[in-house]
Amino acid sequence: MPSPSSPTAAESRRVIGFVNAGHFVDHLLMLVFPTAVLGMADEFGLGYGELLGLSLGGFIAFGAGSVPAGWLGDRWSRRNMMVVFFLCMGAAAALTGLARTPVQLAAGLAVMGLFGAIYHPVGTALLTAHAHALGGRVGREIGINGVWGNLGIAVAALATGGLTQGFGWRAAFVLPGLFTIGLGVAFLALVPDGLAPVKAAARTVGRLPRAVVLRAFSVLAVTTVAGGVVFNAATLALPKLFDERLSLLTSTPLGIGALVCAVYGIGATSQLIVGRLVDRHTLRSIFIPLSVLQAPCLILAGYASGWGLVAVATVMMFTIFGQVTINDTMVAKYTDDAWRARAYSIRYLISFAASAVAVPLVAVLHDQGVGAFPGGFTLVMLVLAALGGSIFLSSLAFPHRPDEVAGTVPAAAE
Template sequence: MSPETLSKRTLLFVNAAHALDHFVLLIYPTAVIAIAAQTGLSYAELIGLATGAFVAFGLCSLPMGWLSDRFGRRNMLAVFFLGYGVSCLGVASANGPTAFAAWLLVLGVASAIYHPVGSTMLVNHARQLGRDLGINAVWGNLGAASAAGVTALLAASLGWRAAFVLPGLVCLALGAAFIALVPGDGTPHASRTGKTELIPVSRPLALLAVFAVAVIAGGMTFNITTIALPKVIDERLGLDLPLALIGSLATLVFVFGAGMQWLMGRLVDGYTLPSLFVGLALFQPLGLVIAATTQGLLLLVGLVLTIAAIYGQVVVNDAMVARYVPAQHRAKAFSVRYFLGFTVSGFVVPMLALLHAQGGFGLVLAGAAVFGLIVWLASLAFYCLAQGASETAAPAE
């Protein structure tokens, strides 16, 4: 197999894995509405059972970069596909709180593989970094976007268990196809357009600290918004809508995030990262404040602004790792990046349950707005610190 063919196949499966990673992780937050109706347990009780999944999503991402360096990224991505498939079938078989919590934890461990492994494979095989990062991010966003709608439709028509069984079978089938069609890791793409040196920085530790703050706070807004979105629409839109329509509206909101990711993928190749960082981050607190203080149509406007900013930020953050970190350290850097963002934000689930019980989603979204403000302040600090660097507009090796 030629290196070009291997790179194309790898990118296709990496993109599919990104879509599945976000789709599967967000099945439960929508299915929980149907599960609550069937079991009689409250939303707060059931959503709390996903704590282990979301903590493992971040916590277990830390060793995945090291494991991929030892066992191969292709092999680890195969484990992702197969592990996700088995864990989906496991959740579908659950009959009580303990089984739900246990299988969701397994699902969270499997989900942790993708970002440090898949992101490194993407950067290595990309032909045009910004464009391919944007395309990959859109796949992930469409996975998240379709999760609410597809889950709601399956739960309403076939029962909530089918919402886990069918994606699980898809994961297993893709895993088998990946093993058959992608024989190895391959080598970094030799003909990437816009190839330049790494961006030099004069104060790397300060930039790293500020970036870490932004990643942690951004992980909080990411998880609060994506987990709560279906229920926020259910409670605060002001309309008595069936579950399938609630899921469809949530999907529509996520589609705007996909559009922003596509746009950021194009802008990353032509504009400086700190400038994009500052401009995009401003929309997080703005959108969350609007969503926290309004209902109806204005609520949807606030959610659209928030989702667009949050998902666009994913592209910018990944581009920062690709441009500021040497190739030999990228897998570990992506591991740390997602460890910081997803481990801390994994505790969003119990916080969400507590805030919702105390003050509804107005309080939940107000709390998210505080984290959004922290992201924006961190972006300003990053911009100021990066002014001393000799940054170019083209992507780095």
């Protein structure tokens, strides 16, 4: 590996640009399947719950792969790990589009998840390191990066709906996969290995009392588990929820995809807004008001239909997406750069392991119900609302640290 060298401002901006593009395609490819499912039933002869279950291995791999990916990013090369991510996840997506049996489809989704696991621990650590090097605000860069990821979620719904309706579900995997490979080739050519931004986080972390760090990470553990289930379940379920309850507005895959895309696109702005706010205010002061909205919105989504559902879903996704920025900023402000990729890998392992639970959770609650409670999305949303309530309760225990805000004098945490 080349000797480390400090990047220029232009090089850091280029790296951040590719990291943002990586977030876009990572979420796009992982969420092609929930919309493509709407066009697969006839070919595979399986129901919604059965088809959705085929993605379980992909989400398990998406979580489990984050730990070795983070370790390799810290010990080998974050840049080279991103090259592997772009090229291999793109190739896996294209091959998944060629699947002929449910087993092949499940295998393809699992390989996509395995290589997709590289992005979050490695890409986020790369992002925060270069944000520090630019002298910029980490929260702002995390927020912008989050918007790119959520635009990937939004475009996944729209592009998959359009491609499935126009060319069949296979094109919805193959074309984005080829696009991702192209990004990998460009990244390999334009971003040299060995760029090492000056580590700027050690001073901040070093002066924090151990009890404060443990308290923050205890809260992060709760929000990561509960938020991981809520995030994945909501993004998996929304296309089918709209398919069932918006029949008077639209009934085509493209129409449903367009509405889901609009909801995700508006919701994605929360990460930019939250990212800017956490650079100007303490995390706790943003965390509490954002989390208090989540459970009520999930409850309302369980009963709404028509345009009312679209409105409620938009606010619901705004709160869910914004929580991701809060969680990522916690890691950025409470860890040192030397082991930040590993810290992110553990955070994402927990998050994506919890996310994997969302697949059978949605399938079982929707198709079968529980006990006396009939199946359907009302039950799904009520269960998610209980998890959303736990996120709000945990926010009340998060430390109050005025010195989190740039330019303030360090103060004791409360």
